[in-house]
Amino acid sequence: MAAELSELLGPGKVSIREADLEVHAADKWYAKSLPDLVVFAESTKDVSKTLGYASEHGIPVTTRGAGIGYVGGCVPVEGGIVLSLARMKRIIEINPADGVAVVEPGVITVELQKAARALGWDYPPDPASLKECSIGGNIATNAGGPRCLKYGVTRSYVLGLEVVLADGRVMRCGGRVHKNKTGFDLCGLFTGSEGMLGIVTEITLRLIPKPPARAMLAAVFPDFPAAAAAVQAILNRGHLPSALEITDSFTLAAARKRLGEQKLPPGEAHLIVEIDGRPAAVTSEIEEIRALLEELGALRADLAADEAACEEIWQMRREFSYSLRDTGLTKLNEDIVVPRSKLVELVEFARRMEEDTGIPVACFGHAGDGNIHTNLMVAGFEDPVTREKAEHALDQLFAWVLDHGGAITGEHGVGLAKKPWIRQALGEVSFDVHRSLKDALDPQGILNPGKFLD
Template identity: 65%
Template sequence: MSLEEDISRILGRGKTSADPEVLALHAGDKWYASVLPELVVFPESTEDVSLLMRYASSMNIPVTARGGGVGYVGGCVPVRGGISLSLERMNRILEIAPEDGVAVVEPGVITADLQREVRALGWFYPPDPASRKECSIGGNIATNAGGPRCLKYGVTKAYVLGLTVVLASGEVVECGGRTHKNKTGFDLGDLFIGSEGMLGIITRAVLRIIPHPEAFSALSVSFPEFPLAAAAVQRILAGGHLPSALEITDSFTLQAARAYLGESSLPSGSRGHLIVEVDGRRAAVKEELDSLCALLEECGATDILRADTEEEAEAVWQLRREFSYSLKATGMTKLNEDIVIPRSRLVELVEFCEAMHRETGLDIACFGHSGDGNIHTNIMVDDYADPEKKALADACVDRLFHWVLACGGSITGEHGIGLAKAKWFREAVGEGAFHLHELVKTALDPGNLLNPGKMGLP
């Protein structure tokens, strides 16, 4: 009996596929690596996942769980074949309970869909990864996803109250619950947040929701030089402001945006750009925007576009979302590294990247979440298939990561480790923490069946 026949017998018909096109679709994510699984399985319940893992454990078959497949680090590449476990059919919003401040969802729920349903009731689920229209809640939890608004509201971890998790053995474990405070025993749920599917498979999540702010407003701010924009970030925060988002963009990205969107999209003299979003009660937001405009003028801003309504603010954000597409429109391969540095090192990061550009000829674009130091540093390569250019670009990534670690930073703020950053993981966390990762992995997945080969672990 084949693997597909075995699993169909256990789970029922219609939940598996060995079609070559389906296998290819589940062989990787937005990173360049891919490996074909032997079979794709589409569970529809926690029981399905539990039965599958009991079988896989007994037969020593690797299982790689998959959400929306929009990651950037090869996190869902089934490097040892076996089963690709797609959670796309487990996509129900089970409950939205404003009276408890929670939403209960399955892992395949698309983030933007949850936000829309919660918003219709006057509530707010803040985590906002750029791929929120495609990415799933389960994937967000597995990578502890962030986004622009995590400056004020925090990353996904801050909104996870409870999890249902299937372990490698097939055992179903409940972690946490629906209360907003819970200090009963170890915080086991935190083990699975950011674990990239290597410790267990999340099949249900209880998420914290909060009242939706009455108003959102934003500023699109241009500066003649990047250091002025970086200095303005410090002035904003030191001045007692806590924006819901604070984004910065360098000159290369701005040039690419003008070429892609048209010269009128941004002031021609802009070599540094900020987006500042504030939210809250309408009167307070207006007052804060007035104060921020005055402060930014003092900081040397040459152009300030004020978006007073949520609709106008959305137009500002649409420009920000086009930055990545603008870089792709250059025709170059974009190596997108989501490094994090102390905020005070923003100018040094851009200077470091400019120095690498002068040495190598490779363009490097920096933009992202300046409020928390999470800057998407994109090494642009005109022909990544060329072995020499690939080696040059890869060497730049290595230099970037070592510089970031020397600054007390992190090699990833949102995307995770996966395959792409496994080479640097041990150095990034240190020997003691790496050993703890090994111990936890062995304890929860002794057969190394769940998403094996990631994070530089065996």
């Protein structure tokens, strides 16, 4: 197979080296499975030829971007070919006149943001891993991030796609116009499809003018309910922040160990508020919100009034996840979503579950849209008995979330990690529709097999 693909694609694009197979066997989740070989595609033609070959021979193909997903989405559970798009990293065009960027899937998210901002424009989606994650991976999972409250998730910015189908045919859907109601929403179909319907090789994205100013508040509250109440109060007063991030006491304790007590003053809950827009409006609005937070019982509300100070707060927020890893516990990072009114109930449920199971639970994330990362912090996860206990705790968590009108994933995707709960989350009719779409576009089932539709 390696010899035939090398002849088909040219030199330097196919590897069966043990080191390459190891790297492409896993993502950030714990599951691991070695592929038979790795193809390093450098063009749409390479992808098309690879899928044509795989289709002819019935070989599984698992597409991989930067490989930093949290749900095992790019783990090649049935071996075969891992098709890496990491070399397809060109920013083909940034066109302010049309308000678009055209990129290949291997472009790292922060590199696109930098290129757009250098021209006074912006690509708003900003996953916490934006310095590592690729645009192709963002498309595969419909990635979100802190700024979704105001600006929306990845799908809101996808205008057009070039997609290679399972049999090697190349299709274009959408385009570069900002309004387009021609046929079905195929861009929406492929965005979030986790590599199971086709492989995206070129993306046309919507850009917006970069807001000329922003400011932030980092506030500490005596308890989580007070911080959650502040979230709703901010919105009820007519403010629409670009980000509203909340953090619980367990996460704060871990962050203080990593970052130092001076970075996070005493308090059981932390709230980050970001406002952007015209300079005069930002200055006025941030002071209004600061006064509101103090009125609502904030112990402290530190103002970041310029770009450097804002970035310092965001860097602190990005460290929260690493702080939890520093505990030495296995972090099962569940990106569940609940209606905003259920934030306090979610954390109260997490505390009860913690007492019942003995597994610590850390909650932090995007309070503005209810996407709270609920992290089960498991000691000795390698032990089968402990793992079973953790999976039972996840059963409880997901059942509670679904019973309260929520969703089991907001931005990481389903992959392998949430596969056991997908029928419950979708319902039988919706699951059957998903299967029908999969069968229509990938009748042999060679694209990313073994995941949540199998």
